[in-house]
Amino acid sequence: MATVLPILAFQIIIFFLISPSIILVAGEDQGFARTLDRKLHGLKKEKLSHFRFYWHDIVTGRNPTAVPIVRQPSNSSTGFGFVSMIDDPLTLGPKLSSKLAGRAQGFYASASQEDVGLLMVMNFAFIEGKYNGSTITVLGRNEVFNTVREMPVVGGSGLFRFARGYVQARTHTFDIKTGDATVEYNVYVLHY
Structure with missing residues (x-):
């Protein structure tokens, strides 16, 4: 149990660090279309x-x-x-x-x-x-x-x-x- 808590804590921290960038890249998912941030495409x-x-x-x-x-x-x-x-x-x-x-x-x-x-x-x-x-x-x-x-x-x-x-x-x-x-x-x- 002592080794599971640090791993779980690490996974939670990584999730919260990565999830905003996933939303930024993916935008609103509509199945076949999504909204993108134009700055990511150099616009x-x-x-x-x-x-x-x-x-x-x-x-x-x-x-x-x-x-x-x-x-x-x-x-x-x-x-x-x-x-x-x-x-x-x-x-x-x-x-x-x-x-x-x-x-x-x-x-x-x-x-x-x-x-x-x-x-x-x-x-x-x-x-x-x-x-x-x-x-x-x-x-x-x-x-x-x-x-x-x-x-x-x-x-x-x-x-x-x-x-x-x-x-x-x-x-x-x-x-x-x-x-x-x-x-x-x-x-x-x-x-x-």
Whole structure:
């Protein structure tokens, strides 16, 4: 009995020392979901960042950055049904020779029978500075003939985990003969 009491006392002390940390990590248990402490995941104060870069959609030449996956039906005046996969350069200036900040990877599809409205699904995959390896994900409607188009930021990875915000796209240049385009993107993103 004399040896059982110190062991029992030790177990009780350990239980009271460990149990608050178990609650801190586990949070409220709901079976399949639980509430977590955001600080344990490195989520500190949320900040708003603004990025500006140029998106180069090159559909012609020896090394196009946008390739058709599904061609539009011949009876479509809006291009409805067209799908193109992209790996477009994102540069700091409007010239393709400007410094490369990353790539826009994803696809766009003509999703409107009434006007030219694209469904844009893309990741801005950064390769520059502290954002190297991080992505911002955009998913939304792009009415290409509007002067300014707004699309939502729906997430991200790396430094942009839990990101949300919006992008504004403005056509900088568009070559009607080739279909090549340069678009200025202003990205406003809330992230940790």
